[in-house]
Amino acid sequence: MDSQGPLPSTPASRFDIGLIVNGTSHRLAVDARTTLLDALRDRLHLTGTKRGCDLGQCGACTVLLEGRRINACLTLAVMVHGRAITTIEGIATDGELHPMQTAFVQHDAFQCGYCTPGQIMSAIGLLNESRTTDEATIREHMSGNICRCGAYTNIVAAVRDAAARGS
Template identity: 70%
Template sequence: MADTSDQIPERIPIDLVVNGARRTLEIAPWTTLLDALRDRLELTGTKKGCDHGQCGACTVLVDGRRVNSCLTLAIMRDGAEITTIEGLAKDGALHPLQQAFIDHDAFQCGYCTPGQICSAAGLLAEGRARDADEIRELMSGNLCRCGAYPNIVAAIEQAMSRS
């Protein structure tokens, strides 16, 4: 009889608090947080861009910190609080960053926008950016192929001034 002690389980149960709601999933151990959010929880606002952690389209907040969800295994986040773009608005009111992105037309195609906004929310919570140069540097992991960077920075500056 073969030794089965080294076999990887087919599915592992995990608990996540996603946008304020506790969710239990049974997932394969190699499932990324991005795939769990999009495919299992149908939260498709978080985008799959490069799938290599280079573009930032998949950025979500994990326990308040910016994370590339394509590089994070979901089982590593068992018990964590996850905030996606869908969870930023409260009681029907847009998050200040969402409103600022609209006010400054900080998107063109919109594909990168959810990751940009989640990353900016993490940036504001970190409190490290003091000016436009620091915003650009600290947001450098989020790419916009349309080139809306000046508007993105202006939107973040607006939200920063109101927080």
């Protein structure tokens, strides 16, 4: 099966699926239960996407599905068969950090760093949504990403800075 081919037309428990991750097509055999998070981390070894709560409540697993931010832990891999996923590993180009990564570094927008890939992917998703980027809007629209270290002040500053630079 190629990455765009159809899935079986009757209920099944195992699937050969295609995922286009950071522009590269992958084929993999998955159980129906395999979440996108499991597929990325355990099968494709893209461990930048983090597992936090596994219940969609912390945002550590945020990735982009065709440009829109989603929780990879609430997504079955089979449900995104043939579709384009962007993870934290896919946003730098030719060794240059993505402007949102640069802004997080410049503003020291993290402490332990565990939530940071999700924060950055969520912030890129936010800017894709073409909203205003005043502080209140950023705080509200970044609320799906929890930071136990409490680096929120610098996260907001980084997102504002990246937005102002047209990230």
